[in-house]
Amino acid sequence: DIQMTQSPSSLSASVGDRVTITCRASEIINKFLNWYQQKPGEAPTLLIYAASSLQNGVPSRFSASGSGTDFSLTISSLQPEDFATYYCQQTYNTPPTFGQGTKVEIK
């Protein structure tokens, strides 16, 4: 199985900060990488697909990039509603696997 490793596992930031989360795959997955946001008590929701494409309805302060094994998710100006846990997922092959999550907390 392809292992997905996110860093950091958690971070503290303030409203308005620029935040970047990274995700590394254990083997090349081209651009078959999605990002999800999960708020406490809720199900994950899709933010980004195909490494850099913004899902409909997701604010433009979210962006992502990467290809091969290294990927990143950036929030340009953190908003109160962005405090959540973020997961990457590879869909290059079966089984699809997820990173362990990055929790973004309020400083």
Added chain:
Amino acid sequence: EVQVVESGGGLVKPGGSLRLSCVASGFTFSRYVMNWVRQTPGMGLEWVSSISASGDQTWYAESVKGRFTISRDNAKNSLTLRMNSLRVEDTAVYYCVRETVAYYDVLSGLPYNRFDPWGQGTRVTVSS
């Protein structure tokens, strides 16, 4: 509104069985691959099983192969996960998730799949 709603979770003893259900609405259910994904505090998000749009192909995580069975009834817009020989480590919130194809990679022809939407989840607790 596109949505999926799970039900059927509960408390079961090790070795027991449980049947999870998911009902879809707001989209043509029979056109989509469907998945079950579970979440635990320790293991995070773990894909469990998938079923093709027609139901003729199924895939399972190694951890549940031979114990869980996924099925669907396209006439009823429903997805089912039958779980047998349950173990303590199967304790989790189970999500029903639609899989969509955003587009196909030009070079490889592989689909860029995405999991959307997710249901609200149903909690399964395996404990004596």
